Amino acid sequence: MAENSGIGWTDHTMNFWWGCNKVSTECQHCYIDGLMRRAGREPFNGPMRTVDWSKPAKWNRQAEALGRRLRIFTCSMSDFFHEGADQWRPEAWEVIRSCPNLDWLVLTKRPELIPTRLPNDWGGGYPNVWLGVTCGATSSLGRVAILKGLPARLRFISAEPLLEPVDFRPHLDGSIHWIITGCEQAGKDKRRPMSLDWVEDIDNQCRKAEIAHFVKQRYEGTQITY
Numbered sequence: 001m002a003e004n005s006g007i008g009w010t011d012h013t014m015n016f017w018w019g020c021n022k023v024s025t026e027c028q029h030c031y032i033d034g035l036m037r038r039a040g041r042e043p044f045n046g047p048m049r050t051v052d053w054s055k056p057a058k059w060n061r062q063a064e065a066l067g068r069r070l071r072i073f074t075c076s077m078s079d080f081f082h083e084g085a086d087q088w089r090p091e092a093w094e095v096i097r098s099c100p101n102l103d104w105l106v107l108t109k110r111p112e113l114i115p116t117r118l119p120n121d122w123g124g125g126y127p128n129v130w131l132g133v134t135c136g137a138t139s140s141l142g143r144v145a146i147l148k149g150l151p152a153r154l155r156f157i158s159a160e161p162l163l164e165p166v167d168f169r170p171h172l173d174g175s176i177h178w179i180i181t182g183c184e185q186a187g188k189d190k191r192r193p194m195s196l197d198w199v200e201d202i203d204n205q206c207r208k209a210e211i212a213h214f215v216k217q218r219y220e221g222t223q224i225t226y
Contacts, residue, residue, distance in 0.1 A: 009180060009214050010073040010105060012059055016092040017047035017085050018077045023109050026136045026161055029186035032077050046084035053091075056099045063101035069128075074106045081106075081113045093119045100128055107132040107158055111146040118151075125152040130178075132156035137163045144168070148175040156180065160216060165198045172209035179206055182216030 007013070018036060021044055022028070036043035056072065063070040074080050074096075080089070096104050097119070104126075108114065111133050125131070131152040133143040136159045147155050154177045159166060161184030168179065181202055183194040199215060206213035 007073060007076075008216055009071070011070040012055070013073040013076045014056055014104075015050050015075055015077045016053065016080070016095075017049050017075065017082075017088060019043055019045060019047045019084075020078045020082060021046060021084075024134075024137075024140055025163060026109070026134050026140065029161075029184060029190045029192070031185040035077065047078050047082050047088075049085075049088050053095055056095050056102060060099035060101045069101060069103050071103045071105055074104050079108050079110055081108045081110045081117055083110075083113060086117070089117060090119070096129060097126065103128050103130060105130045105132060105156070107134060107156075109134045109140075109143065111143050111150065114146075114150055122151065127153050130154040130156055132158055132178075134158045134160070135166065135168075136161045138166055141166070141168075141171070144171045144176070148173075154178070158182075159202060161185070161192065162194050162198055162202075163192055165195075165201060168202065168205050169209075172205060172211060176209075176211060178212045178214065180214045180216055 018041065020030070020032065022030065030043070033043050041048070059070055059072065078085070106129060114131070129152070131147060131150060132155065133147045135141060135143050135157050144157060148171060155175060156178035157168065157176060158180045160180055160182035162181050168176070179202060181199050184191045203213050203215070
């Protein structure tokens with residue numbers, strides 16, 4: 001579990017559990033494979049609970065002292081809404097609820113599971129939780145449609161890995177607030193290429209819809225911004 005994240009759009013990562021299962025084309029060369037195998041774990045047998053859940057309380061105090069909010073990428077080594085983590089999720093929601101100075105970025109490839117896994121006091125969404133879906137291919141646009149219908153204070157799309165041109169225009173009606181684009185994180189022998197033309201097209205889509213666009217990385221691994 002990483003404390004300080006190297007991911008440009010977050011301050012920290014918090015993994016309540018590790019491990020997942022592949023569900024779509026974006027998962028083909030998932031980065032957790034090598035990370036977990038180097039730790040002696042099998043990555044795709046479903047989630048396993050992590051031991052240390054104490055860091056968020058420290059980050060929450062730091063954010064309060066700094067007078068600014070900190071972003072937390074939630075379950076970067078799994079999927080927060082994975083059905084294999086159902087027994088631990090209520091406790092994770094308690095941690096999230098207890099850290100109001102942190103913005104929890106919850107990214108999933110399983111949005112269809114979200115409605116039955118939200119806490120009873122969710123209402124229109126916790127003010128410190130952003131809900132997002134992975135959609136780096138046209139075949140995954142159904143996730144965006146589901147996300148739009150869910151109660152949340154902020155909704156975002158991670159088009160990473162971006163595998164082809166994707167037209168988000170039909171969904172940029174005010175219910176999506178942020179799009180992240182980035183290339184696949186895999187070895188050069190496996191990494192599927194990403195065209196900057198696709199990124200520029202999504203950037204134009206975001207500009208016209210007046211929503212934020214974060215360009216995480218290009219094929220060579222170099223950070224770029226618009």
